[in-house]
Amino acid sequence: MGAGRLYAAVAAGGFRRYATYRAATLAGVFTNTVFGLILVYTYLALWDVRPHLGGYDRTQAVTFVWLGQAFLSTLAIGGGGVEDELMERIRTGDIAVDLYRPADLQLWWLSADLGRAVFQLVGRGVVPFVFGALFFPAALPSDPVTWLAFAGTLPLAMLVSFGIRFLVALSAFWLLDGTGVVQMAWLAGYFCSGMLLPLNVFPGALGETVRALPWSSMLQAPADVLLGHADPLATYAFQGAWAVALLAAGRLVQSLATRRVVVQGG
């Protein structure tokens, strides 16, 4: 019980930390809205030529764009979550302090990141999405069950997102300079999540491959549930499997890394 309260406090701290930057949040909302605006027109041009591309109609494509803008910072699809700080702590050696804390490293950072994600969703994600729904023909379900099913995909998407970024951050234990890994993660995040273009538009084998990768749990899978394009339970299973695999991998790498720290004496 006590442990649960600890991690809840860490999550609340993560939420508050991001909430203090009001101007930055407003700036982010503005920028996400502008990008959404630009992307919507390019998607509409595409769907004008192929009205049922990837099984979406125009309104569904529009909805996909605004969902992407809402999720971009929430799920830190291009990076920019707590992993930056974690990497910095590994680089400077401050991580040794964290390891002596009577708390689990992975759970600690996961809690902090969940707090951040919830703030980013409320502070940065909702406004562009509502803007898009108001000013463009969006395909929003009228059925509350679909909304609920969609809501269920969110925590799982957050777990997958953290799972990937935790692994990225831990690479700093072995690599002197993590810039390259961060960049790769950014590229993969954009390309494979659907942020660049819905994954059902990708041609042939490429499309099948990216849809099977963990990144698709972050944007494509929740979007398909919201747009009534996928079975929620199958989606949960897919997301959950990746979340478990990634978090387990993170735990394994973490134990290797901490052993390394202990051997080196911090």
Add this chain to the structure above:
Amino acid sequence: MPMDGPTEERDGGPGEDSLGARRPGGDGPGARRPGGDGAGGDGPGGEGLGGEGLGRGGPGGAPGGAFIELDRVEKVFDVRKRTGFLRSERRRVRAVDALSFTVARGEMVGYIGPNGAGKSTTIKMLTGILTPSGGRLRVAGIDPSRERTRLARRIGVVFGQRTTLWWDLPLIDSYRLMHRMYRIPDARYRENLDRCVQLLELADLLDVPVRQLSLGQRMRGDIAAALLHDPEVLYLDEPTIGLDVISKAKVRGFLRDLNAERGTTVLLTTHDLQDIEQLCSRVMVIDHGRLMYDGPLAGLHEAGESERTLVVDLERELPPIELPTARVVRVEGPRQWLAFPAGSSAAPLVALIAERYPLVDLSVREPDIEAVIARMYGRPAPNAAEGAVS
């Protein structure tokens, strides 16, 4: 009279001398000169002190006269305070209020005050970073806010907690940049660099990337960087903050030499009373944007009735020591704390105690500036003024 330090010190090595004679907490109080030489004898308003025979009298500044001149200088900020989610309240804050003083060429002045008193605002106006809201301000005859870049060539600035050195590059590279950015003539650059390298003991550090330097080494590196273009005035913001005892001594020794030999005017802000004691013949205290005191350090001690503390370790627990010239402020087992006036010497006191009590060890603690100032103005606590400004 005030400049007995430099020549002696260069012979013995600056570190050793400063250390042996003046370290407060360690070697015993015997060698300490009461009040410090520079501050001891002069009356208030020690202007013109350093000007004697030292000023280079370059063009622009009035030779012998005021080099830095402030006449009723003001700086008013509009501070916005958030009162609600989107609501905010505007408040006018007078960070510097009708501040007037002059500093002669070649003077070395300590500029002190509590946090937020207006110290750094003053320095920022003197360097041309900030534009005063009112009054007249001249440095070497130049209005800093109007001719910032022209003034920049004639001043040196060291920010204690921020380095101007290039983190990933060898120290020498930062100096080469200064050479070119300030268009320092080659011969002059080499001469100044050699001098700084020698006196600040930088020879072994020149090829070391700055990120690998210790805090003290970096501070010395920063001071050298600020001096390569022969500035007529050097502003130092907390030059010894965070440094170890040896580094502090080196920095102080160097500044003393610089002032004595080159006649560089030095204005330094600090929280360390030792900096002032060992370097400055004159102290200015600012609080709430106003000049509260301007004169020698001894006068400040008198005004603030400040006290030093003698910590004595006795062989065993004893009742509080009773002496006419000191009072016990704290007792903890065999250790006792005695307060005595900062202006008087500790030597007779120590002799007296050693004579009457079984003395094992002792050390002297300096009063800190905040405490002195707090006493001076009858404040309850040193940090009470915090948050007034900035």
Add this chain to the structure above:
Amino acid sequence: MADLPGLTDVPGLPGPTGFTDPTGFTRTEQRGRLREGLRAYRLIAAMWIRSTMAYRVSFLMTTVGNFAASGLDFAAILLMFSRVDALGGYSLPEVAFLYGLTTVSFGLADLAIGSMDRLGRRVRDGTLDMLLVRPAPVLAQVAADRFALRRLGRVTQGLLVTGYALSRLDLHWTLPKLLLMPVMLLSGGGIFCAVFVAGAAFQFAAQDASEVQNAFTYGGTTLLQYPPTVFAKELVRGVTYVLPLAFVNWLPAAYVLGRPYPLGLPAWTAFASPLVAAACCALAGLAWRAGLRSYRSTGS
């Protein structure tokens, strides 16, 4: 390493020439300041290059990364064209032409002054003050901050796509069209530089809002990668008359491609880019001055 040939004539560094100066400097003084600024820029940029060369592997990786990140947008376009033959009535080589031009223009501006969005951070942590006590124009010092050759990755990627477009397009080349190509790239760079400077000036007022300028820099270049026919009239009007990004590539490219001009603008507008760039830079310079002046009077 200290001297970088070609960097002196970085396009569109908003020099103070060409507009009346409110502070009353004469033109010769201004020219002197411009020269001083470029000199300081070169010196500081060279220091940053030396700094990055301390980590060669990292430099190579980030250059490749910059190239790849820039290419991501083109990957999206290729993916789209794997499903369709035309977008907004433009073929793939035509879209690639637009893409290449704006990417090179933006890449040049990003290379030259791309770190100006760090100004807010400098204001917050007080390091801007250290630039203000140096004998060089602050704008030049801020512009050269974190100068990074890895940003050549984007320029290279843009040039490659432009090359691909030119090889596929069956253009009837004339002398004006040939001349317009470099003019377009440099003017475009100038317009984006103006956006960077104006964005930095805005950060004097809102230090945490550095992301706002991403909407106009990265967002702007994303917009220009697609044909104007794709976007709503109001949006096209906005980026023509309000924030004249259309002059980066849409208008001059319409002339080169022989396409109708957006908003039915007359043909001469295809050649107006240098003027528009100069005007933008002048306005951005004024905004910068106002920002710096307010900083120096408020200290924050």
